[in-house]
Amino acid sequence: MPEYxxxxxxxxxxxxxxxxxxxxxARAMGAELAFLHxxxxxxxxxxxxxxxxxxxxxxxxxxAALRRLACLRGVLNAEDSTLLSRYGPPEQAFTDCLADWRxxxxxxxxDPGYL
Numbered sequence: 001m002p003e004y005x006x007x008x009x010x011x012x013x014x015x016x017x018x019x020x021x022x023x024x025x026a027r028a029m030g031a032e033l034a035f036l037h038x039x040x041x042x043x044x045x046x047x048x049x050x051x052x053x054x055x056x057x058x059x060x061x062x063x064a065a066l067r068r069l070a071c072l073r074g075v076l077n078a079e080d081s082t083l084l085s086r087y088g089p090p091e092q093a094f095t096d097c098l099a100d101w102r103x104x105x106x107x108x109x110x111d112p113g114y115l
Contacts, residue, residue, distance in 0.1 A: 037068070
């Protein structure tokens with residue numbers, strides 16, 4: 001079995017299966033683990049109102065996701081995991097995260113089309 005040093009789990013905040021699977025694998029391999037939640041733009045949420053700025057809007061969505069990821073981390077007892085959230089077109093957000101975090105393995109429930 002290959003040895004993984006950095007595992008990135010692409011998580012849905014309403015389903016813990018992928019997070020649990022990735023955590024178990026990270027523990028078995030002694031690997032670092034990061035949970036990533038991607039927030040795609042939604043015209044119904046961010047396109048209909050005046051906002052202080054697109055960057056500030058993105059930071060608001062990302063920080064809300066990080067708070068939920070922190071709860072997930074606590075529930076899973078995964079205190080040493082890294083929490084990541086990205087707002088934007090999913091393909092670009094995922095690519096940016098790969099470039100920044102450089103995982104050896106990505107764990108996801110299904111291929112969203114950009115893995």
